[in-house]
Amino acid sequence: MSSMKKLFGILLVAGLVAGSSLANSEDDVNARTAPVGSTCMSGDDCAAAPAPAAAAGPKSGKDVYGGFCTTCHGAGLMGAPKLGSAADWGPRAGKGKDTLYTHAIGGFNSMPPKGMCASCSDDEIKAAVDYMLDNSK
Ligand code: HEC
Structure with a gap:
């Protein structure tokens, strides 16, 4: 279970990196298939928080x-x-x-x-x- 979580986290980070720099590769596919709203990178808490907390930028x-x-x-x-x-x-x-x-x-x-x-x-x-x-x- 926890190794699955780790893998998931690594995929998220890979997707984010790919989304901001590289394009056109397998990483690009990862970026496109990564869950929406997963811009939370520092700390573990935000990954488990409800959707509004994971949104990018200040929340309304x-x-x-x-x-x-x-x-x-x-x-x-x-x-x-x-x-x-x-x-x-x-x-x-x-x-x-x-x-x-x-x-x-x-x-x-x-x-x-x-x-x-x-x-x-x-x-x-x-x-x-x-x-x-x-x-x-
Ligand atoms: C777990 C329940 C709960 C949640 C979640 C909650 N509140 Fe409250 N809130 C209360 C209760 C109960 C009162 C009344 C407290 C009292 O007057 O004794 C209150 C009162 C307030 C007051 C009035 C304070 C005052 O001085 O009269 C504000 C402002 C407020 N809440 C803002 C918020 C905001 C903003 C959020 C979301 C970020 C929020 N609350 C989430 C239960 C909650």
């Missing part, structure tokens, strides 16, 4: 929300303010965006740090907060 607030925050904020799990609910988000917004950012990044009661998106940057988390606020007025 919408993507971060859809990949992580929706788990709780979609249905209002454990008292999480629901997306689309002005009644839920109004009082939160009243605390000021900076406080919401700080709580989203560092955690707040049952709200886990970074909404459990360990691979998200602070800016990506802020974008997700903005996305929820903008869509809950």
